[in-house]
Amino acid sequence: DAMVIQNPRYQVTQFGKPVTLSCSQTLNHNVMYWYQQKSSQAPKLLFHYYDKDFNNEADTPDNFQSRRPNTSFCFLDIRSPGLGDAAMYLCATSRDQQPQHFGDGTRLSIL
């Protein structure tokens, strides 16, 4: 089945140690999004790619960056994770005027 796949499902990293989360999709959607979701909160959009065009939300910390090497893959890089960055990170995709499809998320823990 076509889907949005996030790896790993659980990631543990050390305070200040760079970490990369990955997202792949087989839907051939041109837009890919990264959300941060903290416990009992709504997802918060960090940034999105429309094709190769990167769109950063105004309040996304500089610590968070993203790469999209091709249509199918998108990465979230956290350069120096702090304790406040522990959260579920959700990847989503969409095309044209269709709703977003979400992956199952990566839960990030910071030691």
Add this chain to the structure above:
Amino acid sequence: AQSVTQPDIHITVSEGASLELRCNYSYGATPYLFWYVQSPGQGLQLLLKYFSGDTLVQGIKGFEAEFKRSQSSFNLRKPSVHWSDAAEYFCAVGPMEYGNKLVFGAGTILRVKS
């Protein structure tokens, strides 16, 4: 500013009872509205969407929602709740431009008691 309000943080219903989850929005133009469901540790699954046309929309898993422009509401309903419906439900609003950026409500946690 765009916003979505889900007034109920938690709702508990008995299995087999009817359910209504409330959603109110503030949006400058004609909104596109969505309901998503999230089970613990999982991503968000689309239940249903409203773009235009019939204001009563049917979704998956027996859910429906009604768009009421005069009340700025998009409430989610189900006539008979099953234990497997226990999850968190998010209402979202957005434009149908490119990028489809959504604004989510804070979510409503549904508990189902037997």
